[in-house]
Amino acid sequence: MRPRADLPPHLEERALRVRSSERRLLALAAAFVGVSASSYSLVASGRLTWTHLWPAIAWAAALVSAHLVLDRSCPLRDPLLLPIVGLLAGWGLVLVDRLAPSFLVRQTVWVVMGTAALVLLSLWPQPRPGDPAGLRWLRRYRYTWLVAGLALLGLTLLFGVNPSGAGLRFWLGGRLPLLGDVYFQPSELLKLLAVAFLASYMAEKGGLVSLRSICIRLPQGAQLELALPPLAYLAPLVVMWGLSLLMLVWQRDLGAATLFFLLFLTMLYLASGRWEAVVSGLVLLTATVAAAYLLPLDELGIVRLRIDTWLHPWPEAQGRAFQIVQSLLALAAGGLLGQGVGQGFPTYIPVVHSDFAFAAVAEEWGLVGALTAVLCLTVLVYRGLRLAVLARRPFSAFLAAGISALIGIQSLIIMGGVTKLLPLTGVTLPFLSYGGSSMLVSCMAVGLLMKTSSEALSE
Amino acid sequence: MSERDTMLFGPTPRTQRERADQHSSGLPGISLWQTSLAGRLERMNAAFLIMIGVVALALVNWSVIRAPGLLARKDNPRLVEAELRVQRGRILDRNGVVLAQTVGEPGALVREYHLLTAPAVGYYSLRYGVSGVEAAYDEVLRGRPDSGWIVWWNGVLHRHPVGRDVQLTLDANLQEAAEAALGDLQGAAVLLEARSGEILALVSHPGYDPNLLDEQFDTLSSDESSPLLDRTTHALYQPGAALQPLVLAAALDRRLVQLDDVVSDPGAPVSIDGVQVECAAVPSQAEPTVAAALSHACPALAADLAARLGPEGFVQGLADLGLFDPPELSIALRPAGAPAAAAGQEALLAEAVGQGALRLGPLQMAQAVATIANDGQVPALRLLRRVGSDDDGWEIVPPSGGQVADGVSSDTAAAVGHAMSAAADASAPRGAQVASHVGVAVSGPGGVQNTWFLGFAPAEAPRPSARYVVVVLLEGLSDRDIAAAIGRAMLASVNA
Numbered sequence: 001m002r003p004r005a006d007l008p009p010h011l012e013e014r015a016l017r018v019r020s021s022e023r024r025l026l027a028l029a030a031a032f033v034g035v036s037a038s039s040y041s042l043v044a045s046g047r048l049t050w051t052h053l054w055p056a057i058a059w060a061a062a063l064v065s066a067h068l069v070l071d072r073s074c075p076l077r078d079p080l081l082l083p084i085v086g087l088l089a090g091w092g093l094v095l096v097d098r099l100a101p102s103f104l105v106r107q108t109v110w111v112v113m114g115t116a117a118l119v120l121l122s123l124w125p126q127p128r129p130g131d132p133a134g135l136r137w138l139r140r141y142r143y144t145w146l147v148a149g150l151a152l153l154g155l156t157l158l159f160g161v162n163p164s165g166a167g168l169r170f171w172l173g174g175r176l177p178l179l180g181d182v183y184f185q186p187s188e189l190l191k192l193l194a195v196a197f198l199a200s201y202m203a204e205k206g207g208l209v210s211l212r213s214i215c216i217r218l219p220q221g222a223q224l225e226l227a228l229p230p231l232a233y234l235a236p237l238v239v240m241w242g243l244s245l246l247m248l249v250w251q252r253d254l255g256a257a258t259l260f261f262l263l264f265l266t267m268l269y270l271a272s273g274r275w276e277a278v279v280s281g282l283v284l285l286t287a288t289v290a291a292a293y294l295l296p297l298d299e300l301g302i303v304r305l306r307i308d309t310w311l312h313p314w315p316e317a318q319g320r321a322f323q324i325v326q327s328l329l330a331l332a333a334g335g336l337l338g339q340g341v342g343q344g345f346p347t348y349i350p351v352v353h354s355d356f357a358f359a360a361v362a363e364e365w366g367l368v369g370a371l372t373a374v375l376c377l378t379v380l381v382y383r384g385l386r387l388a389v390l391a392r393r394p395f396s397a398f399l400a401a402g403i404s405a406l407i408g409i410q411s412l413i414i415m416g417g418v419t420k421l422l423p424l425t426g427v428t429l430p431f432l433s434y435g436g437s438s439m440l441v442s443c444m445a446v447g448l449l450m451k452t453s454s455e456a457l458s459e
Numbered sequence: 460m461s462e463r464d465t466m467l468f469g470p471t472p473r474t475q476r477e478r479a480d481q482h483s484s485g486l487p488g489i490s491l492w493q494t495s496l497a498g499r500l501e502r503m504n505a506a507f508l509i510m511i512g513v514v515a516l517a518l519v520n521w522s523v524i525r526a527p528g529l530l531a532r533k534d535n536p537r538l539v540e541a542e543l544r545v546q547r548g549r550i551l552d553r554n555g556v557v558l559a560q561t562v563g564e565p566g567a568l569v570r571e572y573h574l575l576t577a578p579a580v581g582y583y584s585l586r587y588g589v590s591g592v593e594a595a596y597d598e599v600l601r602g603r604p605d606s607g608w609i610v611w612w613n614g615v616l617h618r619h620p621v622g623r624d625v626q627l628t629l630d631a632n633l634q635e636a637a638e639a640a641l642g643d644l645q646g647a648a649v650l651l652e653a654r655s656g657e658i659l660a661l662v663s664h665p666g667y668d669p670n671l672l673d674e675q676f677d678t679l680s681s682d683e684s685s686p687l688l689d690r691t692t693h694a695l696y697q698p699g700a701a702l703q704p705l706v707l708a709a710a711l712d713r714r715l716v717q718l719d720d721v722v723s724d725p726g727a728p729v730s731i732d733g734v735q736v737e738c739a740a741v742p743s744q745a746e747p748t749v750a751a752a753l754s755h756a757c758p759a760l761a762a763d764l765a766a767r768l769g770p771e772g773f774v775q776g777l778a779d780l781g782l783f784d785p786p787e788l789s790i791a792l793r794p795a796g797a798p799a800a801a802a803g804q805e806a807l808l809a810e811a812v813g814q815g816a817l818r819l820g821p822l823q824m825a826q827a828v829a830t831i832a833n834d835g836q837v838p839a840l841r842l843l844r845r846v847g848s849d850d851d852g853w854e855i856v857p858p859s860g861g862q863v864a865d866g867v868s869s870d871t872a873a874a875v876g877h878a879m880s881a882a883a884d885a886s887a888p889r890g891a892q893v894a895s896h897v898g899v900a901v902s903g904p905g906g907v908q909n910t911w912f913l914g915f916a917p918a919e920a921p922r923p924s925a926r927y928v929v930v931v932l933l934e935g936l937s938d939r940d941i942a943a944a945i946g947r948a949m950l951a952s953v954n955a
Contacts, residue, residue, distance in 0.1 A: 266503065269499065269503070270496065270499050270500070270503065273495065273498075273499050317532075317534050318534060325534070326536075328521055328529060329529055329530070329532070329535050329536075329537070331518065331521040331522045331526075332521055332522060332525065332526035332527075332529035332530050333526075333530060333535075333537055334522050335522055335523065335526055336522070336523060337615075339617070340617065343617050344537075345536060345537050345540055348536045362518065362521075362522055366522070367518055367519065367522045367523060370518050370522070371515060371518065374511060374514060374515060374518075378507075378508070378511050381504075381507060382504060385500050385503065385504050385507075388496070388500050389493070389496070389497045389500055391493075394492055397492075397493070397496055401496075401500060401503070405503075408507050412507075412510055412511070412514065415514045416514060416517075419514060419517035419518055419520075419521060420517070420521075421513065421514065421517050
């Protein structure tokens with residue numbers, strides 16, 4: 001079958017290569033998820049049962065449809081994106097079945113919806129002569145999107161709930177007619193909107209944001225070189241820092257606050273090329289965290305808790321540091337090859353299905369499995385950065401780089417937390433952890449990457 | 460490329476590399492912003508890869524390098540989970556009565572004790588570990604000792620270890636009878652068969668219910684009467700007058716004395732550290748022989764014999780009976796040490812009447828009595844009969860042997876047995892006579908008195924017919940009649 005009638009001949013061969021690569025990789029992902037789901041079914045029920053296999057079947061159906069639709073309407077694309085997302089999401093479904101089976105239906109619905117969103121964003125809107133990348137809607141209305149995202153966040157601050165009834169209130173939603181309980185975490189969407197905003201801002205004003213060196217002559221012929229951006233363009237940095245601080249203090253969402261700030265620093269570096277900006281930003285971040293640690297405010301207790309248990313987990317292994325110690329024990333129990341799905345004891349880690357999915361992977365699939373997950377995320381980030389290099393337009397380049405940074409930083413924060421390299425913060429591991437909003441938004445982000453790849457490869 | 464794009468990036472290139480990037484932008488189709496962004500993306504990618512590499516190293520650190528240490532931590536819940544999946548073997552008595560077994564599903568296995576034989580059988584607790592037979596044969600009960608590869612492979616397959624059964628020489632009925640005989644009294648009792656060395660009953664009072672150990676442990680461990688202490692294996696007592704038959708055996712074996720020798724003034728008290736030690740009953744003056752003095756548990760006899768033996772002969776004579784060799788059982792034992800050859804008359808006197816430094820456990824006392832009952836040869840005591848299971852077959856465990864004590868001559872043994880039976884049981888019908896000796900020891904600052912009963916039956920038994928040995932110790936009680944009644948009841952229970 002010819003991919004698309006209107007493709008010029010020199011691109012047709014490339015499209016065929018994309019198709020066969022993606023198919024082969026999808027088959028690999030399906031084999032892995034199929035084997036995992038089947039073996040969990042055998043462990044849990046002693047035979048292959050519909051209860052444990054239907055999510056994998058729904059997942060496979062969604063992926064096959066996505067592949068067929070993309071093949072037809074978007075024949076030139078990065079063939080690694082869909083298989084990697086598919087593998088991680090399918091793996092995540094097996095994990096949710098194993099760790100928190102009551103959320104399985106919900107997570108499967110989110111995966112199918114996420115795949116649909118991925119396809120939708122990579123196809124729509126089609127490139128037109130006035131909008132060759134098909135991303136004008138995102139680029140032109142950046143302030144609208146950002147304000148909308150912030151408004152959602154504001155609503156969460158005021159009316160936020162927690163679906164489990166207690167704990168941090170990051171969610172909007174409630175019991176809806178026909179649909180049942182639906183909850184969404186606006187801070188997840190805000191991440192993507194912030195990336196789009198920054199990409200658009202940097203693409204347009206990148207040169208102005210960049211730092212200027214000022215030489216100050218000192219007595220005895222010495223010189224002092226100062227790098228400062230023009231004051232007016234310092235504003236977004238301050239706003240971003242303030243936003244992070246707000247999230248930290250008001251919502252106590254340490255992970256999201258750090259993620260936003262690091263994302264901004266990365267974008268700033270890409271636009272200015274000055275590592276001093278990154279270093280001073282990191283100093284600011286460290287100082288903020290240190291201040292939060294030292295200030296005797298009740299609202300900041302969570303910061304103290306996270307840092308204390310990070311620095312000295314062992315004396316409090318049965319107390320405040322229970323979670324991180326159990327996580328490290330899970331890593332140790334996994335060893336090189338793991339215990340096998342359903343045969344370890346990762347459920348001793350509190351809330352293992354969202355924040356500690358990675359530890360559960362390490363216990364049941366072993367070091368080999370954990371490194372495989374790390375490798376998948378690394379390849380995803382690498383392909384995103386590669387697309388940024390290949391992109392023909394600044395906005396596309398910054399968007400691809402920003403999305404890669406979002407996925408990469410988020411993965412590093414949670415994997416660093418689970419392995420005790422960093423203090424623990426509650427962010428999800430993209431695609432693998434349980435969490436509908438995270439799944440949907442991550443899929444949308446990859447959808448945008450897919451669109452960028454289509455643009456880069458088609459011209 | 461729009462005009463806006465050209466002014467995007469930094470004013471002047473700072474490095475050679477950036478200059479080179481700008482030169483390369485002269486290539487057709489590649490924009491200036493693309494080249495300078497490409498360099499930054501490359502550096503960002505490198506930074507990301509380094510950080511991912513650190514995460515990977517941390518993973519290797521936790522899951523391989525530090526894993527053994529972490530997994531051995533006491534707060535690792537996987538240890539309990541693994542333990543709850545060990546199908547521990549059963550503990551059976553000599554007739555196949557189940558003393559302990561594991562029931563339930565893997566992951567929720569429970570150890571059940573069907574007979575209150577603690578502390579002989581001991582306990583198995585996730586919280587408090589193992590004791591007694593459970594500790595001694597832990598490896599067998601947990602499974603067949605396998606090579607490293609099989610252990611590894613079973614771990615990969617998540618096969619739950621299945622232990623082997625252990626059959627003891629204990630007899631549940633005799634154990635129960637001994638428990639009943641001891642009643643509420645505090646002390647210990649041992650019943651064994653002298654020819655084979657098989658231990659038939661081990662009682663320590665007060666005991667506890669191993670089924671309820673986890674719930675009651677705190678109460679039990681703080682109880683002043685020490686119910687968790689196995690008095691048969693872990694408690695040592697002064698022998699007092701109970702040492703007399705053994706001292707007599709030593710002297711007879713060295714031909715220093717004969718049973719019908721006359722003892723001058725056997726009823727004279729002996730003074731040890733200002734405490735007067737006297738005969739249990741005043742001997743009749745008509746016939747003050749060695750045998751009669753023994754039957755009245757007179758300290759003067761022991762003092763006289765010890766003086767004839769001398770310090771070294773005294774210690775060696777007792778050692779020949781196997782008194783200082785701990786029985787080769789796998790259960791943990793607190794062995795009595797041989798007293799240093801007592802220096803000086805005073806010290807030897809104190810040792811001879813059993814009020815010196817020597818302390819003995821009931822099981823070791825039983826071994827020495829069994830030597831007399833076994834025609835002078837030290838029997839190898841046994842508690843473990845065989846291991847295996849009904850499915851895989853049984854493997855008889857031979858006595859470990861390794862006895863170093865020489866024993867005494869059969870004439871000596873017969874003479875001591877005769878003296879013990881003549882004193883104890885002159886009226887009983889022939890064949891059912893019991894040879895016994897009861898002695899009281901005064902120990903401790905408050906003058907706490909413990910009573911020993913040593914005995915065997917039948918008193919007249921040619922090889923190879925069985926001979927049963929009983930040793931009873933009552934704590935804090937000086938009542939020879941009660942001790943004798945308990946010992947006789949235990950000996951009688953064998954034939955019941």
